[in-house]
Amino acid sequence: MAARDTSLSRAIGLRLLSVALFATMNVLIKLAEARGAALGEILFWRQFGAALLVGAIVGAGPGFASLRTQRFGAHVLRCVIGLTAMSLTFWTLLLLPLAEATTLGFSMPIFATVLGALVLHEPTGWRRWAAVLAGFAGVLIVTQPGDGHIPALGIATGLGAAFCTACISILLRTIGKTESGLTTVFWFSTLSLVPLSIAYVGVMQPHAPVVWALLLGIGLLGGAAQIAMTRSLQLGEVSLVVPMDYTALLWATIFGWAVFGMLPVVSTWAGAPVIVASGLYIVWREHRRRREETRGAIAQN
Template sequence: MATASPDRIPLAVALRLTSVLLFAGMNTLIKLSEAAGASLGEILFFRQAGAAALMVVVISSGPGMRSVATRRMPAHILRAVIGLSAMALTFTTILALPLAESTTIGFTMPIFATILGAIVLREPTGWHRWGAVLMGFAGVLIVAQPGTGHFPLIGAITGLSAAFLTASVSILLRKLSRSESTTTTVFWFSTLSLIPLGIVYAIVAQMHAPLVWLLLAGVGLLGGAAQLAMTGALRFGPVSVVVPMDYSSLLWATMFGWLVFGVLPDAWTWVGAPVIIASGLYIVWREHVRRRVETAQAVVEG
């Protein structure tokens, strides 16, 4: 992917912030849908169906369906399996925890990405980033307060598992991006996910009141639009610039949790969240520094 020009960075930041807001809205609708009687299987199906529909519209009205042809279908299938598992765990966490707490646990993704990058991709990882990893996990312990019983254990387990699988997806996407466009990757993830989710939906589908159908449709539309905005941000700006925008999701999660559900984060979340966020930001910054050094060395050697 070419480096985005400076005049497009504001657009990249705006798109990423938009995606964060849309995802926060989607998470709110997920909790409302479940409270109104929708099952996790139904919510997952509508989430991916909405994303797939939007992708088909965008591709058909733009580059055309031929643009998503691929020779790496096994890799896309693996990405769909891992990504769908991560999504199921993420939604389970959203349903088990208040919005702010589930969002905070999700911030551990860069921590797991650092660990997997060092193990799987053999990326050089110095003591700076390992220190940030330890600091991030310390933040998780502050938020979860294990042994006190104030934080549901299932939420902590599913949240950390979702972050680990999401980090695994990021490692896989680094390999896929060498030959596949972002549009191709998103399209195949959305459409391939509908195969197992269609089977699940056929089993768990039930009749609902009109409001529930509207909520489920909203989950799909907001999720699909958020996914497009998120990937568009990476098209117009570097990762080191756009990814830190994700931490603004805690603000939206706190606001929606208060306005819609009347719940505010507890004191330990306010203490631990900044620790986790600082850890993630430092990891992103160190990655930016490492790539800048590698680029400079390549120019000198060239």
């Protein structure tokens, strides 16, 4: 029991660490862009730094032979969707304040529920559909369509990023059956460098030393956060660790005020709790469904 408690505590700690690292990375992204870095440069350095970090860990640990895969096509598809999600996420960060961009990202579980029902034909009762509707109502409260306080393009990129991230979560359910977390992260980072290198050639430019430091920091922080996030899922169930992601709004609010002198607007304060509550309920219902399926399988045997 003590060993299990330790494992669960490590899972929660790693997830909280990954959220803090991603939040810090988001600050560096906005600072780098404000100092002249293009989106294509930021994306390249994000993946380049992650590839270096993951490669070093694999080389010092299980070795590169452990990265062999029989699911290369699935990794390519994950790379395409992942790059789209990352591009939209970073674009949203450049268009919106940190708190609003982060809040829109919380709609991911809502899209994941819809996709799970439509694509994987997962049983979805009226309670989860009600949570989905409540979540979308929270999005409407935050964005206030037609009000103009949040740019329409920022809303579109934020929701598009959440949708693509939900698609990744569906895809990873199948990849994760045969591939380790480090293998998945490694192939995503390295495969994405092919198109990003081509794009980087077209946008690369000289920068002050502080900008190069910011770009390198984006890559290393992103890689470390991705590894911590992946490891947390290996040590604890999704229902245990995913709720920790909502601490991102706390970090976004603190950084937004301390670094950029901005606090969330009233509509964000009103809508964010609705979106968070919807996401937490969806995660809880998914945990109950899987537990009931496990019990049913055991009873049949």
